Amino acid sequence: xxxxxxxxxxxxxxxxxxxxxxxxxxxxxxxxxxxxxxxxxxxxxxxxxxxxxxxxxxxxxxxxxxxxxxxxxxxxxxxxxxxxxxxxxxxxxxxxxxxxxxxxxxxxxxxxxxxxxxxxxxxxxxxxxxxxxxxxxxxxxxxxxxxxxxxxxxxxxxxxxxxxxxxxxxxxxxxxxxxxxxxxxxxxxxxxxxxxxxxxxxxxxxxxxxxxxxxxxxxxxxxxxxxxxxxxxxxxxxxxxxxxxxxxxxxxxxxxxxxxxxxxxxxxxxxxxxxxxxxx
Amino acid sequence: xxxxxxxxxxxxxxxxxxxxxxxxxxxxxxxxxxxxxxxxxxxxxxxxxxxxxxxxxxxxxxxxxxxxxxxxxxxxxxxxxxxxxxxxxxxxxxxxxxxxxxxxxxxxxxxxxxxxxxxxxxxx
Amino acid sequence: xxxxxxxxxxxxxxxxxxxxxxxxxxxxxxxxxxxxxxxxxxxxxxxxxxxxxxxxxxxxxxxxxxxxxxxxxxxxxxxxxxxxxxxxxxxxxxxxxxxxxxxxxxxxxxxxxxxxxxxxxxxxxxxxxxxxxxxxxxxxxxxxxxxxxxxxxxxxxxxxxxxxxxxxxxxxxxxxxxxxxxxxxxxxxxxxxxxxxxxxxxxxxxxxxxxxxxxxxxxxxxxxxxxxxxxxxxxxxxxxxxxxxxxxxxxxxxxxxxxxxxxxxxxxxxxxxxxxxxxxxxxxxx
Numbered sequence: 001x002x003x004x005x006x007x008x009x010x011x012x013x014x015x016x017x018x019x020x021x022x023x024x025x026x027x028x029x030x031x032x033x034x035x036x037x038x039x040x041x042x043x044x045x046x047x048x049x050x051x052x053x054x055x056x057x058x059x060x061x062x063x064x065x066x067x068x069x070x071x072x073x074x075x076x077x078x079x080x081x082x083x084x085x086x087x088x089x090x091x092x093x094x095x096x097x098x099x100x101x102x103x104x105x106x107x108x109x110x111x112x113x114x115x116x117x118x119x120x121x122x123x124x125x126x127x128x129x130x131x132x133x134x135x136x137x138x139x140x141x142x143x144x145x146x147x148x149x150x151x152x153x154x155x156x157x158x159x160x161x162x163x164x165x166x167x168x169x170x171x172x173x174x175x176x177x178x179x180x181x182x183x184x185x186x187x188x189x190x191x192x193x194x195x196x197x198x199x200x201x202x203x204x205x206x207x208x209x210x211x212x213x214x215x216x217x218x219x220x221x222x223x224x225x226x227x228x229x230x231x232x233x234x235x236x237x238x239x240x241x242x243x244x245x246x247x248x249x250x251x252x253x254x255x256x257x258x259x260x261x262x263x264x265x266x267x268x269x270x271x272x273x274x275x276x277x278x279x280x
Numbered sequence: 281x282x283x284x285x286x287x288x289x290x291x292x293x294x295x296x297x298x299x300x301x302x303x304x305x306x307x308x309x310x311x312x313x314x315x316x317x318x319x320x321x322x323x324x325x326x327x328x329x330x331x332x333x334x335x336x337x338x339x340x341x342x343x344x345x346x347x348x349x350x351x352x353x354x355x356x357x358x359x360x361x362x363x364x365x366x367x368x369x370x371x372x373x374x375x376x377x378x379x380x381x382x383x384x385x386x387x388x389x390x391x392x393x394x395x396x397x398x399x400x401x402x403x404x
Numbered sequence: 405x406x407x408x409x410x411x412x413x414x415x416x417x418x419x420x421x422x423x424x425x426x427x428x429x430x431x432x433x434x435x436x437x438x439x440x441x442x443x444x445x446x447x448x449x450x451x452x453x454x455x456x457x458x459x460x461x462x463x464x465x466x467x468x469x470x471x472x473x474x475x476x477x478x479x480x481x482x483x484x485x486x487x488x489x490x491x492x493x494x495x496x497x498x499x500x501x502x503x504x505x506x507x508x509x510x511x512x513x514x515x516x517x518x519x520x521x522x523x524x525x526x527x528x529x530x531x532x533x534x535x536x537x538x539x540x541x542x543x544x545x546x547x548x549x550x551x552x553x554x555x556x557x558x559x560x561x562x563x564x565x566x567x568x569x570x571x572x573x574x575x576x577x578x579x580x581x582x583x584x585x586x587x588x589x590x591x592x593x594x595x596x597x598x599x600x601x602x603x604x605x606x607x608x609x610x611x612x613x614x615x616x617x618x619x620x621x622x623x624x625x626x627x628x629x630x631x632x633x634x635x636x637x638x639x640x641x642x643x644x645x646x647x648x649x650x651x652x653x654x655x656x657x658x659x660x661x662x663x664x665x666x667x668x669x670x671x672x673x674x675x676x677x678x679x680x681x682x683x684x685x686x687x688x689x690x
Contacts, residue, residue: 029329030327164325167325168322168325171318171321171322171325171327171328172318172322174328175317175318175321175322175328176318178328189285192285193283193285193291193324193325193326193327193330194325194326194327195327196327196329196330212327213290213291213292217290220288221286256288265288266286266287267285267286267287267288267289269286272286
């Protein structure tokens with residue numbers, strides 16, 4: 001059971017936002033969709049949820065073509081940065097309609113979350129601040145219980161306390177009833193440990209698509225006296241370096257082998273690896 | 281237990297080590313239940329599958345066992361098992377590092393021996 | 405089922421505007437009735453100018469006299485005539501169609517509804533609303549006619565249909581007139597609702613350049629270019645042709661309301677078809 005993209009292309013005038021994207025989201029995993037601003041993350045999510053059309057390629061949900069397909073669309077929910085809910089609608093009514101369109105929507109849970117976040121259900125959508133708009137959309141996303149959930153920058157505008165609360169709720173929910181959740185974000189450090197699978201997109205192309213642990217095993221860090229470090233890294237695949245006087249740190253691809261004593265070896269955290277891979 | 285994203289050690293391994301530490305220190309006594317994978321994943325904000333992997337590693341090694349419908353428990357004799365396992369690694373993980381740092385600080389073998397004796401005395 | 409929810413949602417979103425509309429109608433109508441009755445207080449015009457042929461055929465003399473009873477009655481009916489209430493509903497539904505598209509399209513798309521189902525829900529909702537309002541307006545009219553009859557014979561209350569097809573009304577019986585006027589209301593409501601929706605959808609799909617072109621171009625074409633061409637080039641033929649076409653489509657002079665029914669129903673179908681064509685490739689916007 002998965003959502004598949006096959007050779008998806010999307011252009012906006014001269015710009016190719018998505019180039020021949022082929023991907024699979026499934027297996028009830030939490031997946032990180034990482035990319036710089038303008039890399040194509042939001043475009044991809046909009047194409048999947050049918051908000052925009054492709055210029056080629058197709059999207060299937062559990063084997064069925066997703067385009068204009070109520071059944072397929074009913075299996076997924078996109079929480080996006082943009083708000084498509086009517087400004088004049090009360091939060092309470094949004095929950096009510098969500099239940100009607102998504103039968104597995106848990107109204108009791110939504111109400112509890114609203115209370116926990118301090119969201120007044122009687123308010124209009126347009127009266128919410130940026131932070132509370134995110135919170136409101138998050139609550140819907142957490143309550144909707146679809147097999148596929150897409151979160152586009154879910155914690156935008158949330159203060160630290162609310163972000164922590166959100167991660168806790170997400171993990172509790174996922175642990176209790178696993179589903180396929182795709183989180184698209186810049187805040188790599190925060191979600192690095194949450195995700196099981198990583199997709200990196202750069203300029204509309206898929207750069208990496210693999211389990212997080214495999215990706216992290218791809219590289220390592222060596223630090224120490226500059227001369228020693230240079231000697232070691234000479235014939236190895238370097239993807240970046242930092243210098244501080246006589247101290248040097250290099251980021252290398254490959255398994256850590258034959259590191260001489262005197263040099264410190266450590267792993268490559270996801271954010272550093274991402275930065276190195278997507279700097280052009 | 282802290283999760284270090286930059287460590288060369290995968291997170292599931294860190295979880296396994298952390299649980300072992302707790303068993304050694306007595307925080308998780310033998311034949312008692314340990315926190316669920318959900319609790320662990322929520323507390324450390326890590327993926328539940330990762331937490332499960334760490335726990336499974338320990339279960340496969342006989343450190344933990346599963347009581348159906350209840351949860352994971354510390355196996356009898358787990359503490360002993362961990363001690364033995366870690367003693368083997370002790371030399372690698374601690375002694376060599378100690379010697380390396382001692383050399384950096386230009387401490388002699390005698391200096392180190394005296395320090396170790398003094399350390400044991402302080403403990404009592 | 406998504407279609408049912410799509411229909412119910414679009415229907416429900418009209419509830420408040422419709423209620424407000426009828427409250428306004430209910431307040432305004434009796435008010436009009438009362439004010440006109442009280443303002444018309446038996447003041448009778450005494451003088452009328454009339455053209456009379458002199459005996460030699462060349463002299464034109466103006467006489468003044470009192471109104472005959474028939475003339476008086478007709479004058480009074482012009483003063484106190486309440487007709488075409490349904491025109492208000494037509495305009496209301498047109499405006500609703502104009503207003504609802506963007507918001508409802510966004511809401512439904514966010515909730516995983518395909519464009520096909522949005523469209524079908526819209527048609528179903530429009531059919532329900534048009535029918536419902538036609539019924540309510542008919543009841544209102546009958547009630548109003550009854551109220552008018554209590555006040556006096558000199559007050560006339562008619563529906564739009566009756567106003568437009570006066571001769572037809574006189575020929576047929578009351579029941580047939582009611583039936584025809586109901587159908588007339590229904591199809592005009594349908595056409596109006598989808599026309600507003602179509603315009604809204606058109607502007608939604610147009611880019612900035614397109615919006616300006618249409619907003620400026622259409623009026624320019626109709627009110628400047630067309631009259632000029634009509635006058636100088638076609639020698640007034642375009643207007644004549646338009647008048648005849650219009651007349652045929654609605655069957656005014658010949659008093660054939662069936663023409664109007666067909667025309668309006670066809671307009672509804674055409675507008676709906678165009679709406680679908682525009683909607684099927686519409687991108688969902690903020």
